[in-house]
Amino acid sequence: MRDRLTSGARGLTLLELAIAILVLAIGSIAALRATDQSRVAIGGETPRLLARIAARNRAEELRLYGPQGGALPDRVTLGGRNVALDTRTETTQSGLVRATVTARAQSGEGAQLTVYLAPGRRP
Structure with missing residues (x-):
């Protein structure tokens, strides 16, 4: 009887x-997948x-140069990566110039910034 109990316990x-x-x-596979996703997210942050x-x-x-911006380039290189810049301006009802700058890296990531400028400001 004792042998049967021990073999069952084993x-x-x-x-x-x-x-x-x-x-x-x-759990290990889930941790590796999470690490890989973090690596991908961090790699995409640079652009x-x-x-x-x-x-x-x-x-x-x-x-500095005023709303017209002179002859500013539409592409710049930062950190060895090309960034395309698009600037759109419009005059608001209060007379300020709203400039919306859109910057996009070659990989597709981008940023948009809106700034309000005084009209006709020259250096």
């Missing part, structure tokens, strides 16, 4: 071990950050 222990290994394997910097730079250029 089988249950092996089953518990197999379930524990299965749970750990599933967005550079696009934001380019948009802020263009807004500062517009503040």
Whole structure:
């Protein structure tokens, strides 16, 4: 009788071990997937950050040179990446000039910034 109890306990222990290994394997796979998603998200942040910097730079250029902006380039290179810039201006009812700067990296990530300028301001 005692032999039957011990052999039954061993089988249950092996089953518990197999379930524990299965749970750990599933947890490891989930952790690896989460790490990979973080890597992809961090890698995509660089072009967005550079696009934001380019948009802020263009807004500062517009503040310096006025709403027309002179002959500012429509493409800039930051951090070894090309960023396309599009600037649209319109005059508001109060007489200010609203300039919307859209910056987009080659990979598609981008940023948009709106700045209000005094009309006809020249350096």
